[in-house]
Amino acid sequence: xxxxxxxxxxxxxxxxxxxxxxxxxxxxxxxxxxxxxxxxxxxxxxxxxxxxxxxxxxxxxxxxxxxxxxxxxxxxxxxxxxxxxxxxxxxxxxxxxxxxxxxxxxxxxxxxxxxxxxxxxxxxxxxxxxxxxxxxxxxxxxxxxxxxxxxxxxxxxxxxxxxxxxxxxxxxxxxxxxxxxxxxxxxxxxxxxxxxxxxxxxxxxxxxxxxxxxxxxxxxxxxxxxxxxxxxxxxxxxxxxxxxxxxxxxxxx
Amino acid sequence: xxxxxxxxxxxxxxxxxxxxxxxxxxxxxxxxxxxxxxxxxxxxxxxxxxxxxxxxxxxxxxxxxxxxxxxxxxxxxxxxxxxxxxxxxxxxxxxxxxxxxxxxxxxxxxxxxxxxxxxxxxxxxxxxxxxxxxxxxxxxxxxxxxxxxxxxxxxxxxxxxxxxxxxxxxxxxxxxxxxxxxxxxxxxxxxxxxxxxxxxxxxxxxxxxxxxxxxxxxxxxxxxxxxxxxxxxxxxxxxxxxxxxxxxxxxxxxxxxxxxxxxxxxxxxxxxxxxxxxxxxxxxxxxxxxxxxxxxxxxxxxxxxxx
Ligand SMILES: Nc1ncnc2c1ncn2[C@@H]1O[C@H](COP(=O)(O)OP(=O)(O)OP(=O)(O)O)[C@@H](O)[C@H]1O
Ligand SMILES: [Mg+2]
Numbered sequence: 001x002x003x004x005x006x007x008x009x010x011x012x013x014x015x016x017x018x019x020x021x022x023x024x025x026x027x028x029x030x031x032x033x034x035x036x037x038x039x040x041x042x043x044x045x046x047x048x049x050x051x052x053x054x055x056x057x058x059x060x061x062x063x064x065x066x067x068x069x070x071x072x073x074x075x076x077x078x079x080x081x082x083x084x085x086x087x088x089x090x091x092x093x094x095x096x097x098x099x100x101x102x103x104x105x106x107x108x109x110x111x112x113x114x115x116x117x118x119x120x121x122x123x124x125x126x127x128x129x130x131x132x133x134x135x136x137x138x139x140x141x142x143x144x145x146x147x148x149x150x151x152x153x154x155x156x157x158x159x160x161x162x163x164x165x166x167x168x169x170x171x172x173x174x175x176x177x178x179x180x181x182x183x184x185x186x187x188x189x190x191x192x193x194x195x196x197x198x199x200x201x202x203x204x205x206x207x208x209x210x211x212x213x214x215x216x217x218x219x220x221x222x223x224x225x226x227x228x229x230x231x232x233x234x235x236x237x238x239x240x241x242x243x244x245x246x247x248x249x250x251x252x253x
Numbered sequence: 254x255x256x257x258x259x260x261x262x263x264x265x266x267x268x269x270x271x272x273x274x275x276x277x278x279x280x281x282x283x284x285x286x287x288x289x290x291x292x293x294x295x296x297x298x299x300x301x302x303x304x305x306x307x308x309x310x311x312x313x314x315x316x317x318x319x320x321x322x323x324x325x326x327x328x329x330x331x332x333x334x335x336x337x338x339x340x341x342x343x344x345x346x347x348x349x350x351x352x353x354x355x356x357x358x359x360x361x362x363x364x365x366x367x368x369x370x371x372x373x374x375x376x377x378x379x380x381x382x383x384x385x386x387x388x389x390x391x392x393x394x395x396x397x398x399x400x401x402x403x404x405x406x407x408x409x410x411x412x413x414x415x416x417x418x419x420x421x422x423x424x425x426x427x428x429x430x431x432x433x434x435x436x437x438x439x440x441x442x443x444x445x446x447x448x449x450x451x452x453x454x455x456x457x458x459x460x461x462x463x464x465x466x467x468x469x470x471x472x473x474x475x476x477x478x479x480x481x482x483x484x485x486x487x488x489x490x491x492x493x494x495x496x497x498x499x500x501x502x503x504x505x506x507x508x509x510x511x512x513x514x515x516x517x518x519x520x521x522x523x524x525x526x527x528x529x530x531x532x533x534x535x536x537x538x539x540x541x542x543x544x545x546x547x548x549x550x551x552x553x554x555x556x557x558x559x560x
Contacts, residue, residue: 004358005357005359008358019345086341086344088343090307091358092358093307094305094307094330095359096326096327096359252306253268
């Protein structure tokens with residue numbers, strides 16, 4: 001293993017984030033505050049408890065997921081798209097690094113950022129509502145797995161995209177709807193039967209549900225299903241990345 | 254003795270079906286400077302990129318110091334430093350950071366002393382804390398050279414190192430390349446300029462349309478190809494070349510207003526002086542004259558014609 005090489009990519013990517021640290025921290029904080037004002041206080045005060053959890057507290061896990069998913073996709077896709085765009089990728093490709101090492105460098109850094117942002121949202125939420133985390137281990141498990149998996153997805157998008165429009169398109173057209181319809185602000189049990197079934201096709205439902213379970217033991221699908229599903233996504237992403245590096249898809253000619 | 258690089262029957266067909274390399278075989282000796290000459294689109298960059306692992310070969314195989322570039326890619330790539338044709342740098346990084354980054358990327362221990370001496374030798378030390386976007390084009394090119402040398406490679410690829418570089422910097426770059434060769438580094442450079450190849454290289458390879466037309470010692474090649482022309486503007490036009498001048502390689506152009514003498518400048522007795530004497534004896538007067546070196550294009554035409 002070329003540990004130094006991996007570290008070089010990782011720390012380069014982290015330094016890039018720290019150059020704009022204000023922005024990186026401010027945007028999730030501001031959006032969290034806005035969600036709490038709108039959903040937590042204004043609307044939430046008129047909504048009864050969901051499954052015994054006060055609405056303001058109920059939305060915290062979903063809110064964290066919402067933020068992390070968006071940030072992961074945009075961070076990781078930009079992180080690999082930009083060197084492709086400027087051409088500096090030549091150096092990475094000609095270095096003695098395996099594709100696993102390159103992926104660990106980029107995805108690791110992007111996932112670290114997402115993880116930190118997740119914690120920032122959690123801390124911000126703490127100022128608005130009181131909540132407890134019943135299963136801290138599982139909470140961390142879901143947080144880390146989500147960061148890793150969705151940053152891989154972002155990495156894939158960043159390799160697939162051949163223009164800045166496409167880089168924006170996927171998050172806008174796919175990720176945003178999926179996260180909003182993924183039960184971040186409601187329990188899918190509130191939906192009519194038919195839409196509950198449709199929701200089960202949405203991978204985000206399993207993440208939010210599992211994550212919420214780790215807070216309140218309150219979930220839409222069983223915890224086992226959630227864990228299985230996230231592992232399935234992880235392996236799908238790994239498979240696609242392996243294929244990309246094997247074939248050189250859009251990285252090598 | 255193993256070669257620094259051996260390329261065997263390399264083919265490259267790009268996804269769009271374009272064949273950029275056609276059965277290229279090439280051996281680069283240890284410690285030599287090899288210049289790859291060829292017109293735009295000949296396949297020089299494709300060849301270099303394939304050796305460095307940026308482009309995947311369609312057929313054939315490549316060894317770098319006996320390491321297969323696919324199977325033993327770590328060892329092969331560790332030996333190579335690449336300065337690509339395009340100036341691609343991380344605009345917001347500082348010179349120091351970007352050069353240190355390259356070294357670690359290649360798996361080497363940080364070595365601030367070495368990086369310091371490297372930057373000094375490239376006259377970049379004063380700029381070490383500047384962001385790359387604030388440097389001039391020539392300085393950026395030197396930063397890319399520093400990045401390529403940061404991990405102390407045994408082989409250095411310079412893809413058109415002197416494109417868009419002023420005369421002075423070009424000279425200092427040639428100097429740098431010679432110094433590197435002294436330390437045992439094998440250097441492969443591409444260029445459009447015959448002059449540059451002539452100045453620098455031990456051997457010259459000529460590529461055209463994806464084919465390696467020839468690889469030759471520089472001295473042999475220059476002798477073969479480095480023809481010069483003396484163009485004489487005549488006072489009054491000639492219809493035919495006088496019989497007295499038949500021993501010279503002459504022809505008339507511009508309706509007999511110009512007489513062109515093709516000769517080999519490398520020869521001791523190249524005939525220029527004798528020709529001028531003969532012209533005088535035959536009372537042929539000249540208004541003006543100039544000489545020109547055969548251009549690379551003409552050499553290619555000649556080579557392709559011969560092939
Ligand atoms: N990614 C690609 N897809 C398709 N064709 C390509 C690609 N890259 C290069 N080519 C083609 O391959 C041929 C060789 O290109 P290459 O860059 O190797 O030439 P070169 O000898 O380096 O030229 P120059 O002197 O202009 O740098 C050109 O015709 C080019 O158009
Ligand atoms: Mg080129």
